[in-house]
Amino acid sequence: MLEVKDLRVSYGQSEVIHGIDFVTAKDETLAIMGRNGMGKTTLFKSLIGILPGSSGSIVLDGREVGNLPSHERVAAGLAYVPQGRMIFPNLTVMENIESGLETLKTSKVPDEIFDLFPVLREMRKRKGGNLSGGQQQQLAIARALVSEPKVLLLDEPTEGIQPSIIKDIAHTLNEIRRMKKIAIVVSEQVLSFTMAIADRLAVIEKGKIIHEEEGKSANQEKIASYLAV
């Protein structure tokens, strides 16, 4: 569903992503794990088109999207939940979700979104900024999902979220994958979270993928050793 080949990304003269390759199938969750500063956010920003890749290719469902602007990548089926959630604090929950509909013809938020996130239905008239961190994360995921993506990209969704809510987010992502049969690519540092959702785990270090394993049988000690400072 998503095929990334030899992707390189630079800030000015300084290359930060040094030729990344991965493939994610439909209905598969891939976790990209790495410590702070290893390149996760840079990778995700370049996948969605906020940062230009300097070379390589990004193929979504058979179509090269690496040279398209962000909004066309979204229209083609990529959706992005940024690190820090970046919801609009002064818009209501409903307005935040509706902002994800821009690439679609409809302006109606499907009911299934509120079936996945019942708390957002209750809070639909509240300002986004008044929600808890976990609720804001649900809102950011809901906003990404209304564009009917084929691939959902999430950058460190558990950051700053309390452990009990992290479990809920894992449950929701598994439910989304089961219901929508989409591919999910998530960057993370929390191993218990990725073990609960991922079919495959890849470790990113200094802008390269240096290790990859099947999720269920993953050697957790080994992955944890890469994540230790």
Ligand SMILES: Nc1ncnc2c1ncn2[C@@H]1O[C@H](COP(=O)(O)OP(=O)(O)OP(=O)(O)O)[C@@H](O)[C@H]1O
């Ligand atoms: N705007 C920028 N200009 C120059 N260098 C940058 C910029 N943003 C990030 N970098 C550098 O790129 C490298 C990768 O950073 P990136 O934010 O992608 O890592 P990360 O794995 O997402 O870490 P974190 O979890 O802290 O966000 C780091 O060395 C960082 O200093």
